[in-house]
Amino acid sequence: MNKMTSEGYTTADGRKIGGTLMEMKNITLRFGGVVAIKDISFDIHEGEIRAIIGPNGAGKSSMLNVISGFYVPSEGEVRFRGQKRPQMRPYQVAQQGIARTFQNIALFKGMSTLDNIMTGRITKMKSNMAQQALWWGAAQREEDEHREAVEKIIDFLEIQAIRKTPVGRLPYGLQKRVELGRALAAEPKLLLLDEPMAGMNVEEKEDMSRFILDVNDEFGTTIALIEHDMGVVMDLSDRVVVMDYGKKIGDGTPDEVRGNQEVIDAYLGVSHD
Amino acid sequence: MFYREAGDFKTSYGSDSQTFPIKFDRMRYYVVLVVAFGVVPFIINDYWANAVFVPFLIYAIAAIGLNILTGYCGQLSLGTGGFMAVGAYACYKLMTAFPEVSIVIHVLLAGGVTAGVGVLFGLPSLRIKGFYLAVATLAAQFFLVWLFNKVPWFYNNSASGQISAPERTVFGVEVTGANTDAWAKYMICLVFLVVLAWVARNLTRGTVGRSWMAIRDMDIAAEIIGVNPLKAKLTAFAVSSFFVGVAGALFFSVYLGAVEVGEAFGINKSFLVLFMIILGGLGSIFGSLAGAAFLVLLPVLLKNVLVGGLGWPTDLAAHLELMIVGALIIVFLIAEPHGMAQLWRIAKEKLRLWPFPH
Numbered sequence: 122m123n124k125m126t127s128e129g130y131t132t133a134d135g136r137k138i139g140g141t142l143m144e145m146k147n148i149t150l151r152f153g154g155v156v157a158i159k160d161i162s163f164d165i166h167e168g169e170i171r172a173i174i175g176p177n178g179a180g181k182s183s184m185l186n187v188i189s190g191f192y193v194p195s196e197g198e199v200r201f202r203g204q205k206r207p208q209m210r211p212y213q214v215a216q217q218g219i220a221r222t223f224q225n226i227a228l229f230k231g232m233s234t235l236d237n238i239m240t241g242r243i244t245k246m247k248s249n250m251a252q253q254a255l256w257w258g259a260a261q262r263e264e265d266e267h268r269e270a271v272e273k274i275i276d277f278l279e280i281q282a283i284r285k286t287p288v289g290r291l292p293y294g295l296q297k298r299v300e301l302g303r304a305l306a307a308e309p310k311l312l313l314l315d316e317p318m319a320g321m322n323v324e325e326k327e328d329m330s331r332f333i334l335d336v337n338d339e340f341g342t343t344i345a346l347i348e349h350d351m352g353v354v355m356d357l358s359d360r361v362v363v364m365d366y367g368k369k370i371g372d373g374t375p376d377e378v379r380g381n382q383e384v385i386d387a388y389l390g391v392s393h394d
Numbered sequence: 395m396f397y398r399e400a401g402d403f404k405t406s407y408g409s410d411s412q413t414f415p416i417k418f419d420r421m422r423y424y425v426v427l428v429v430a431f432g433v434v435p436f437i438i439n440d441y442w443a444n445a446v447f448v449p450f451l452i453y454a455i456a457a458i459g460l461n462i463l464t465g466y467c468g469q470l471s472l473g474t475g476g477f478m479a480v481g482a483y484a485c486y487k488l489m490t491a492f493p494e495v496s497i498v499i500h501v502l503l504a505g506g507v508t509a510g511v512g513v514l515f516g517l518p519s520l521r522i523k524g525f526y527l528a529v530a531t532l533a534a535q536f537f538l539v540w541l542f543n544k545v546p547w548f549y550n551n552s553a554s555g556q557i558s559a560p561e562r563t564v565f566g567v568e569v570t571g572a573n574t575d576a577w578a579k580y581m582i583c584l585v586f587l588v589v590l591a592w593v594a595r596n597l598t599r600g601t602v603g604r605s606w607m608a609i610r611d612m613d614i615a616a617e618i619i620g621v622n623p624l625k626a627k628l629t630a631f632a633v634s635s636f637f638v639g640v641a642g643a644l645f646f647s648v649y650l651g652a653v654e655v656g657e658a659f660g661i662n663k664s665f666l667v668l669f670m671i672i673l674g675g676l677g678s679i680f681g682s683l684a685g686a687a688f689l690v691l692l693p694v695l696l697k698n699v700l701v702g703g704l705g706w707p708t709d710l711a712a713h714l715e716l717m718i719v720g721a722l723i724i725v726f727l728i729a730e731p732h733g734m735a736q737l738w739r740i741a742k743e744k745l746r747l748w749p750f751p752h
Contacts (some may be wrong), residue, residue: 146637189618190618191614191618196551203664210617210622211617211618212617212618212619212620212621212622212623214618215618215619215620220619221618223615227613227614227615227722228611229607229608229610229612229615229616230611230612230616231607231610231677232604232607232608232611232661236604236607239604240604240607240608240616240619240621241619241621243601243604243605243608243619243621244619244620246601248600248601248603250597250629253596253597253601254593254596254597254603255593255596256596260596260600261408262599263601264407264408264411264600265406265407265408268411269407272407304619307619307620322743367719368576371550391673
């Protein structure tokens, strides 16, 4: 990586990364007396794959919840596309172009794959209820247009065969893929992935890694992901934030992080003598 | 065999997402419509209209309404009887205040008033869920019945405390009042049901319907992908109450003619409609119709068989009916939580291949 500025940088494999998309400034998150996140700052650049790693309970998921608006930080500010983000409800954050998947799959189990992914486009649907009630004009047109966009995602994720299957009946690996599809359907600026490979076997992990790289490459989507599989993190991500006990202990390229003594201590433990 | 998909290719997204994608199904649906509009009105008599068809059509509207709220949006309501009463009393007040306006407009407006009341009682759903919400809607049920009993303005200070529907016509044909023909009652309810069922289908397959189902299946995830929970829940309450209000207005004006609120719209009505959608199938328009048909037909059937056929006393038959309905609800909840609609889907899946195994 050459010199790092807020204007962007070039990665080791020659990809150009844009300017700052999202900036977390001195974020602190408290639940009563428990401090989940302690004064953390980092930024996410446009077009990069940013990983957040750390041991269990480090506050990674809490950080993702702050970004997606589910938790309101006790202190600090979230800046998105150069502007301070006011306190908003999660659905308003989604309308700004931030989509996410969940650690434990949170699909709509009673709905088909198609309907799940269509629901992901809800921020783009404009027709009013009267039009929908009569299935007339904009409602019908919109349904077909969005269906076309959703079919592209279905093709991209290779899930054509399960289009009309209720997702509750799908195996775990496919459910993870449908959930990625639902997040992609919103055409997000920033995609948050909370442990996309948890509980997968090697082939499924390879598939998922390929999808993540393709999403980043083909759609130019910025991705922030949490993952425990170090091999995956080091291969996929451009830059890594390391957290431990709610604090940031490392930030940089995978190679820099790998050599960081504090990170090694957090993962391997340190003797107290 | 009967539900062949082979050779029935879809060339547009519109035709792929239509209500009856299989040709045989579509044809069967048209046949049912033709029989309902073209044959039944000519052969219907007072007994069939009052005992079977009119209550079925009206309960079907109410069941679709409750199904939108409970089956599609996941918000349990025990206030259906109270909301039907709102529809009935709104219709009565409008009919007596503006006698020159068409009854059809009055029924729709009564639905609109009920939608407003429904939204009001739906506000707690933004904070509470499940059983607690059910109790809040139960409060609506008791409050509304009490209100219509207590305030004489609602029943125009009539001495009996009842409301009774004046005679009104549609296209010159009398549809309310004592001298209404069986076919006229049947037709007006049928038209309302067909139009409203079509509207319900449109809403549930589009954006609004998906946001309702998203809230039902996983409300936190729904909010994070961009569903406004306030809007989704309140629209569900509004649309559901509109349907229930129209059903209440028709129940009063076309079916009963005269109504005493505690008797016609008590808590029993709330449970009856809830049982209809549980037995028929939560989250299914067809299920609402099936459940309504079943619970309207069952008492008629039992009465004819047990009292008429076997000569048993009437009260015994009535008790037996309660026991059978109760047992059926338990059986369905355990064996097939998605109700008769799911049984019908499974039967259709089987019929696609029958009689060939592959």
